Amino acid sequence: MSHHPVHVEQPSDAEILPRLETPGVLSRVEELIRRYPVKRAALLQVLWLAQETLGWLPNVAIRWSAEKCEVSPVHAYGVSLFYTMYKKVPTGRFFLQICQNVSCHIQGAEAVIAHAEKVLGVDSHGGNTEDGLFTLLRVECLGACGNGPVLQVNDSFATDVVDGELAMPIGVGLDPERFDRIVEWCRRRAAELPEEPVRDALGDILVGTDGHPGATGASAEVQGSYAPPPPALAVTASNVEEGRTKVTWKAAPETTVLHLETRQGGGEFAEVASLSGKDKEWIGELPAGAEIRIVAETAGVRAKPSNIAKGIA
Ligand code: FES
Structure with a gap:
């Protein structure tokens, strides 16, 4: 059914969005997205959540899911066509x-x-x-x-x-x-039961009370949040050219942002730059005795700081 698009009267934004933009659904979306290093990775589950909420996946819901996961609407549409468990037409209860x-x-x-x-x-x-x-x-x-x-x-x-x-x-x-x-x-x-209990992609009941037919795993335990990657490793700093310091490091591949922090004389670390390079970058010259460290961040979650390195004069 779902992999053969058929003509179906598409509901309007006004009919669908108020049913998706509820505090309950939005908090579940947030929770799903938090589990992954990049938002697009949550697309299957967000589509599923929309389908469970509405009973099927009208185009408005696909666009909504795409927006939440920061992918193009056509990408989300293609995904919804590929997997036959997504219903592109309304079904009976x-x-x-x-x-x-x-x-x-x-x-x-x-x-x-x-x-x-x-x-x-x-x-x-x-x-x-x-x-x-x-x-x-x-x-x-x-x-x-x-x-x-x-x-x-x-x-x-x-x-x-x-x-x-x-x-x-x-x-x-x-x-x-x-x-x-x-x-x-x-x-x-x-x-x-006047309405079928609706469960989201993680098995939590969104609507209704009890008595789901009970597919094995349908009420699976909610898992922990996505664990941030290890810190940037093996950070080194060296003043190999006048006026510039070369910082090198290794970071987990899913890391999205690297924050470079420095301090002097044992004080507090303060961020001086975001690193964009793959494993090395030139920064300004470090004062004598300055220490540096890198904090890796993935999807808004910061990992423990790296080792501390010192500029080498
Ligand atoms: S052939 Fe019917 S379930 Fe596999």
């Missing part, structure tokens, strides 16, 4: 994807798909039920071939209902009766 690939096929996927089309009254190429509850889509391998035929309900595998919950017991594949039980589960859930 329960997005049912049935695998039609070879392992599932030989276990009877076509018969289950035909049954699903009949029960829901929609086709299996993205058909939506009129009540807005279900979207049915035949897909390629879902990576759970041992349980063929396999169904995915939103983010969770499901081939049966066990103890009142969606489940995929080992070796149990989908069949028409199990499909009916799953549809029944979805209808009951829709009656009990």
Whole structure:
């Protein structure tokens, strides 16, 4: 569905942006971006966050994600097309994807798909039920071939209902009766919970309360913030030409800024320049006895200072 762009009425900025520019969503964006040395690295997760918030990815949301991650809109659009888990069209509350690939096929996927089309009254190429509850889509391998035929309900595998919950017991594949039980589960859930709890890319609930179908890992622990790189290493300074001091160092590749600091007579270090060179730079002559150090910074996070070097007269 998502990798074949189809014409869909695109909502306006005014319809979408207020739903994304909420304190909750914005703080999650900030948190996601903080985990990476460069903003663009968070793009997949920010797109996911937007999709989870809206239920799909309209163009406005893609532009919004691009802006947050400082990439071009066309780059973000291309990414959203490449990964089929990004939905470029709205779906029903329960997005049912049935695998039609070879392992599932030989276990009877076509018969289950035909049954699903009949029960829901929609086709299996993205058909939506009129009540807005279900979207049915035949897909390629879902990576759970041992349980063929396999169904995915939103983010969770499901081939049966066990103890009142969606489940995929080992070796149990989908069949028409199990499909009916799953549809029944979805209808009951829709009656009990007015809206589906929405989780963001890190598993935190954004909207709703409880009872997510529970894909393994869907509520993964929030990880720690991105660890800043080690400091600039092996800093040396030498006055090899009159009036100039050559500073050399080694820094971690993800470092984005290097701050050069100096001090004299054991006082406080003060920043004198930002270094832009790869591993060496010329600065002004250092006074006798002056010390230098470098502080590496990555995505706004400063690492511990480097070793201290002295100018050599
Ligand atoms: S072939 Fe259906 S999950 Fe792999």
